[in-house]
Amino acid sequence: MPRVPQESIRRDEGVSEAAAPLPYPIGWFWVADLRDLKPGTVRRARLMDGEVVVYRTRAGSVRAVRPYCPHLGAHLGVGGTVSGENLVCPFHLFEFAPDGRCVGSPDGATIPAGLSHYEVRERHGMVFVWHGPRGGAPTWELPEVADPAVVPMFRWTGEIPTHPQEIAENASDFRHLPVLHGVHMAEAASCEVDGPVFRVRVRSTGQGRIGFFDSSQTIVLAGLGYTQIRFAIPRLGVVAQTWGMNTPIAPWRTRLHLATSCETAGGVRSRALAPVVAQAALRGAIKVLREDIPIWENKRYNPHPRLAPGEATLSRFRRWSSQFYPPE
Template structure:
């Protein structure tokens, strides 16, 4: 499924209306939010590789040294401004500029030049980066404030990867994360029935939890249980318990601003099976891994079709600042009050300036994630929530 959104946009219903993406019709009405934002899944940045990702109108180069240390840096070399992501390479533990072959160690310091002369006192601009739950997050704050909180770690089996896709759509992350509290759209858009939902965000807390039970469109006779963990204005992590304690279905939804009015939506699915009965859990999980990986890939395709309906809504949505809410909508008003803590200026204020090459504002960067994952190898955390076994499939609308 290489172009899910394009397939949906080519459907009959959409062709009849020929609606334009939201970012073509009006300028963004809200600035970029502050917080941790996913720029890649763990398997997309392997040891000895680097990649360039858009973030808040700028760019970030994310790389992993041969030993597995993860780093996120400003793309421009401090020497003469070459782009490290265009021809740059990893040499052992150093990242090497493609222009004059200046090398920078994991601390960001220049350690050698390309012509065997002493290096200048120069350093790369590093950004706070965390590898949590199989996802790579970079901290962004409009005022350059260092990280104020951490991404929670989920107790998952790091041996099993996630299947995942990435979509480039119009939208703002606040509207995507609002889905966790827009309970009215669950029966209307997704066909869920007999909903029982609890939970709303707590003022001042960057993490929120929602629990729910419902009957779905596929398993109508089975009542499913869900737990949603909302992480800032960036991530919805969902967990569904399988019937008869057969395991858990995990879904990760990341909404990362790429530029004004545009987001990269990363969507991953993983089915964890407990394994054959009678076996100790670690052994049972290991025995079930091949089947679990296959079923995860199938589940990703099925879930992507369901999520595709949301993608179309977000892609064409115009944010209503003062909505006319109805009974059954869920705690949308409370969510929007909660969301204000992630802005350095009022949500209705001007859009943050576009940084086409500078990337996020420079902030203090530390190596010490409290769970020891900041510098870890992708399999070193034991928490591989979204470590897909294939590269993300980027579909642009």
């Protein structure tokens, strides 16, 4: 699978969150794939200016906690283990139950403190955690926009020198597509906004690995961390899915996780084509990413853009995205 060259995604690491033109957004953010979390697995993931420890209990439940043990501060993601349903600190082997309480140790002692949990959701074999102001409870849920049984066939992860909003905004910026990517896309209907969900229906044409294509697409954004694109190619009898998850890991730096899958309308030909189309979709997404990175890396975020005629969807996206930031 092609990779974005690391030298093309560097950016000044010295920018502070206070100086950044956009703060960290509120919402659901990808931290792991379920297939990488076998029962008993403990993993660490970056989120905002810190980390999350994600683990799966022996019974199969996925949990996510803040990384440091409240006893003497050991990092639970470095040497931490799972004992039954409990997460075990690597330093003194204190055990923490799924509700966060300290429930045991080798000599039976406990501490009067527990772990701080993140709310966790699983969608299509991917794990998301909620980031909100002051650790508050989720104020909205990830939508069910596809068959829950559909899971990615192919995936790619990389670090991008930009903010999640800049990546998500591309879903509403149709003017740059033929110029930068050689894809002609036009809205088939006006965009729809339903609270934290932004939906656009488009038709696109272009030249890909499978030849000239003409497809209808539905793009769904749930907050600034989750984008799902479903596109049908009638002549091939397939419907492909692409997911783009934007997880901020530092000011103006995002971990982007791409995943693709493909469903068929039946028939031997379409079933054989499904993995080919899914892999082509991922390669296409990475190609687009390569073309976008130099723009993102060198552009300046403009909070008051002077838009051209026909950019009503982009204007509406900006208004919609403002809800994902905490009050000043």
